[in-house]
Amino acid sequence: MFTFDQLAGFIAVAEELHFGRAAERLNMTQPPLSRQIQKLEKAVGAELLERDNRKVELTAAGRAFLDEARRLMALADRAPITARRIASGRSGLLRIGFTAASGFSILGPLLEEIAATLPDVDIDLQELVTGEQIDGLQSGELDLGLARPPFDNEVFDSHLLYREAMVLAVPSGHALAGLTRDITEEDLRDEPLIMHSSTQARYFYDLVVRMISIQHANVVHTVSQILTMVSLVAAKRGVAFVPHSATLLGVHGVEFLPLQSSVNDPVELHAIWNRSSTNPALGRALRSLEFQEN
Amino acid sequence: MFTFDQLAGFIAVAEELHFGRAAERLNMTQPPLSRQIQKLEKAVGAELLERDNRKVELTAAGRAFLDEARRLMALADRAPITARRIASGRSGLLRIGFTAASGFSILGPLLEEIAATLPDVDIDLQELVTGEQIDGLQSGELDLGLARPPFDNEVFDSHLLYREAMVLAVPSGHALAGLTRDITEEDLRDEPLIMHSSTQARYFYDLVVRMISIQHANVVHTVSQILTMVSLVAAKRGVAFVPHSATLLGVHGVEFLPLQSSVNDPVELHAIWNRSSTNPALGRALRSLEFQEN
DNA sequence: TAAACATGATGCCTTCCGGGTATCACTCGA
């Protein structure tokens, strides 16, 4: 078994890609750090870093292990805080996951409501994509998620927060921005397209594919975060389908155009939580937000 | 910061509610276990176990911390397994670039083979012209390309997938379609020609120029994608040289005629990959596809 | 083209942490 020190060492080296600098950051010298990493690799049973005498690089396994290591460290950091809160009597802790897009819209008012009605409940926030939220809710690392379908209704209870339309994000001054009518499939025939990842952002991917028949040849980037998409649009890399709440982002150099779409407001955002959660703070919050009766 | 041993110790004591039995389970003696728990409580900053000289009980904070401790141990157990799977290439990510033409022919069977032998490898597909694939392979954004020569054999290793003939695409009902013999250079003297871009589709451009002396005055369009060519032919804009696999496209209003050509099946499609790739999933896939020996 | 430089690995020494044994302190039941 490895140690937390080894994990911290690995994370530092993976971030610096340089043993000397990583060691400095950890307030130690380079040699023990080298040995720490060697031991970690032996404990893990896989090479995590590819190093020749000039540069350090992560292997595929290293990249995956880095994610796990960060999660472990984050969990280890938070665990004592939770325990201390409970020991001191401030037992209310609500760990909320939210998607980037929901951060611009519903998250603020929701937190305000919780703070107003349940002032003694501490809130821990994490920005996560839907899939990560579902993992977190299932494993008990999260209490409440602001996420998109689909999710297992056997395991999770949910409350529809809002529906919104998809819009087309285009660079300012783009030819399509001059149109006074809604954008049609026809208009996009030759537009370079920034598309959602079919794995990481499955919900949006399916939604767009259902809405419009995509010219896959036009797809110039595949990304998983709305903010990344909007940034790429601002950089004139192409156009992108984004939920209406992305207009609240305030990124310069982007305009949002309405789409001709058969379904009205097809993008859903739900609050979801694990039916088997035992966190009393969650129950109180759900009742206070009127997501759940009594 | 606490250690994994302390967590394991705490979990054992919390489950046994008895230091002696917990120590036995951990193959150690009771005194160091006591100290482990003390240190853990100090690191956490809260009392986790209530012990008088007769019995041991979990505190409220201890119950919460027990959840977190179990989660940490589970994550720590799983992380190396994930990493090893990726290192062995049994799971991971394979990013494949393919040209439009290869999408109609070899891509399907190839993906099927990978899916069958490496079910846990995720596949990311991007349709790209040869030049873009080469850039992607070089920069590490792609693992495998389905592309056409030429490419640098120092940097890339490759496997010839197939050779095929060039054929002439003409609009249905075109005068040449009545001929029962192969098309010759002579027949094309006065035909409007849809030609490959000499930069974007260099491979086809060179191939056609080598095969037939082009009347440049006849070139009505210069395009880089086979699909575009066939569409333009269907729109009666002219005739075009396309690889035989374009017949699989199923575009209406186009016929394909054999060419009298000195070279048999001159169009090559190769699988190419970066020799210095470290992605284990790539090696695994190459062996499974028999592009590379064990 | 050789010398200086950069960078990760190794060898060796020392310190300190963690585990073991022996024992203490306290409680409870006979």
Next chain:
DNA sequence: TCGAGTGATACCCGGAAGGCATCATGTTTA
């Protein structure tokens, strides 16, 4: 009141981890 049971403490020892010096190797520079 004494013995049994249980967790805590005292003390010792071995090994792990860190530091310093140095090596091996590849790159840059003069």
